[in-house]
Amino acid sequence: MTRLNPITTPRHQLRAEKARRNREAALGAFIGKKAEIDEMLARLQALSADHFETHPDEVGWAMVGTLEHYASLLKRITDSAFGEGEHAE
Numbered sequence: 735m736t737r738l739n740p741i742t743t744p745r746h747q748l749r750a751e752k753a754r755r756n757r758e759a760a761l762g763a764f765i766g767k768k769a770e771i772d773e774m775l776a777r778l779q780a781l782s783a784d785h786f787e788t789h790p791d792e793v794g795w796a797m798v799g800t801l802e803h804y805a806s807l808l809k810r811i812t813d814s815a816f817g818e819g820e821h822a823e
Contacts, residue, residue, distance in 0.1 A: 738751050788797055813819030
């Protein structure tokens with residue numbers, strides 16, 4: 735990719751090129767963060783499918799408390815993502 739010469743290129747072209755590069759960088763960052771979230775969700779889904787690596791004979795109130803904590807953190811995320819709870823308008 736060739737860079738525009740700031741001396742010979744009109745300002746509107748320079749601004750348009752800078753805006754285009756900025757959009758490309760933002761898209762790359764967005765796709766990277768989405769992939770990061772997808773990986774975390776897949777890991778959580780697998781852990782849940784395995785009953786959070788807990789055998790039924792091992793379940794106690796401590797494990798319930800742990801899951802309650804996980805659920806509260808996820809609720810904060812879903813409330814924010816869907817405009818619910820304290821994020822409702």
